[in-house]
Amino acid sequence: MTRSVLGVAAMLLCLAATSAMAQEIRAQLSPRDFTTLAAEIGAKVERITAREGEHFTKGQMLISFDCSVNRAQLDEARASLSAADKTVSVNQRLLELQTVGKLETELSVAESQKARAKVAAMSAMVSKCSVAAPFDGRVVEQKVRQQQFVQPGQALLDILDDSVLELDFVVPSKWLIWLKPGHQFQVAIDETGKSYPVKLMRVGARIDPVSQSVRVVGAIGGRYPELTAGMSGRVLLSPPS
Template structure:
């Protein structure tokens, strides 16, 4: 015979509503990256004349980062500009003589070709003078300066590394099996290793391919701008997934 107190517990259990399924917490490793990070190289062989920004300094888009000696290229541009002007005068004269039937159309065509050639050379010379000033392509900070003032650099030599530190994202590597519950735009929490700060984020992209060896997947998560975050920081990402009822 069932004791009275056991009958009471059984009746109570039958009358109580079922508890909702508890959410499960998953965690994975993450790293903070910048959307824009670049090492700027020199396109000319020249002497460094100006380095206004040092490592850690902030800059705005269009500000000068590296200045190069442009005297030679400016002189070349002036020379080609004079040649282009002379070719233009020669072309005008050829057209006038052609109207007077003093020369043929071939002479006019040759004068026009010479003018077009000098115009192209002038454009190249002007591009070279513009390359003497390396300006910031976006707002950011200087990571490191790879040359010193007064040094002579060669073409394609790396000069300065920059980063847009206000546009950050997190890259998270998770097991591919999480695809059974992971959804785009899902939210997550990042706990930064270096500072202990907790930052909210949301998934903006899921890699379209799974690594066949590790059976893992790469996620990209959007972060709000924060003075506490820096590119290269590592973190633990916490996800909340609903359990099956």
């Protein structure tokens, strides 16, 4: 009888310890998408439309460069292409009249193709004279200023998408028996002092063999203006009885 009571007591202590451990799981809010926008050409920053902390929409022009020289070169390339196409047209007509050789006509066609390729190259260069937002989000850090000359590859803006905030945390690998994507629980955020609903979205593909733990990701359910990426809290998640 005594052993039975002791066994039950030990089991209760074990469950209590497990529950306490579960309540001490820490997690941090992170954005669904984040990236650093960089310059693809060397040019002077002409305009910045979104500053640190400001919101923007997908496709919005965030930074534009002074590309007056590039645009002039594109106009020159287009003029050369127009002239080359006219030469081809004339030579083809003269070839029909047998007043010009086939080689000369073929050379004019090659020149036209060369001019068309230059127009394509200059058009691609001009298209890099502005940086558009790849998704809806906010500016985290502005790394350049207007009238500053930047080099290709230089960081311009750190941006993030905070429309969906995710929780990244680690749980015991044994929990995978019952913890599946779609499982709902709560997280208590330190900065706000409130609890928020969370839905498990993804489970890590690999278990750490040393700690016997696995990384999982949940998403905050709904929009809460007071929540910001970087806030942290306590995951209210316990194994079933």
